């Protein structure tokens with residue numbers, strides 16, 4: 296059935312991976328805007344405390360088609376935001392089949408369950424890693440996608456499954472290709488909680504709070520203004536807001552699917568980020584200069600023209616110091632939650 300929802304409808308949304316870093320921010324964005332939300336998460340890297348009260352929580356795996364069917368029925372699910380997955384690039388190189396299983400095969404199960412139940416809208420967490428080492432920066436969506444690791448491939452394959460499924464069935468989708476996600480909910484209700492995370496800003500604020508000795512800078516001889524890698528950091532709450540707008544766009548035009556970069560379209564070098572962390576924390580964090588990591592592009596910046604043209608997206612936290620301040624506030628709260636502070 297192709298029921299064209301009115302954009303003002305607040306249809307029930309199932310968030311997979313909603314106990315994780317980005318998913319928990321999407322849950323808040325949906326809930327704050329009055330959407331009925333349910334979460335499925337197997338808690339492998341997520342945390343039960345990250346799912347707010349009032350949100351139906353199903354502890355389970357997205358490969359459990361029976362559970363998915365039950366959730367769709369109980370919740371009346373009309374849209375899926377699919378964050379669940381494995382995200383560590385080096386691990387994907389060592390254990391590729393884990394990534395093709397958890398990210399690709401299980402996404403297939405989820406998409407099939409959605410088609411079977413007639414869930415018409417699907418939003419997928421894709422990644423700039425699907426571009427591999429792009430020849431141009433900023434990167435447009437029509438830049439050839441040529442991943443250089445199994446993680447990127449596992450995500451690109453899912454984009455392809457969605458493209459083909461949307462052609463064959465009554466489902467439209469939006470693949471959002473995130474650049475570097477950072478920061479935390481401005482009210483510190485959730486944030487990145489994974490131990491041993493490798494994201495630069497997370498690592499730097501951990502160092503600021505004495506949880507690490509310092510920060511390693513991988514590569515100082517790139518062809519960039521200061522020799523260190525340049526990345527496009529997007530505040531996680533702005534990213535979550537983009538998901539809600541993408542859902543509204545899918546509901547307004549059920550025949551149309553979208554693939555869009557998510558970034559601000561400007562980059563900061565590793566040293567610029569670390570200078571900003573020093574500035575925000577009023578400290579001097581130790582930096583260890585190390586060699587390049589295999590496969591790290593010099594610069595990875597999104598061209599955000601498409602998302603700007605297609606969604607009424609008005610980022611509220613496009614400011615490096617704000618991103619760092621929010622990450623720091625969450626890191627402090629996390630220490631308290633864990634009884635460390």
Ligand SMILES: NC(=O)c1ccc[n+]([C@@H]2O[C@H](COP(=O)([O-])OP(=O)(O)OC[C@H]3O[C@@H](n4cnc5c(N)ncnc54)[C@H](O)[C@@H]3O)[C@@H](O)[C@H]2O)c1
Nearest residue numbers: 312314315316317337338339340341356357379380420476
């Ligand atoms: N963090 C980034 O910078 C970034 C960049 C690009 C894309 N992404 C994508 O965004 C999504 C969310 O990433 P994140 O940073 O929030 O990671 P995360 O590890 O914090 O969240 C993933 C969540 O999915 C859950 N999960 C994993 N496999 C599952 C399964 N089979 N069934 C049910 N639940 C499962 C985990 O328990 C966790 O709560 C991922 O798909 C990731 O590939 C993240």
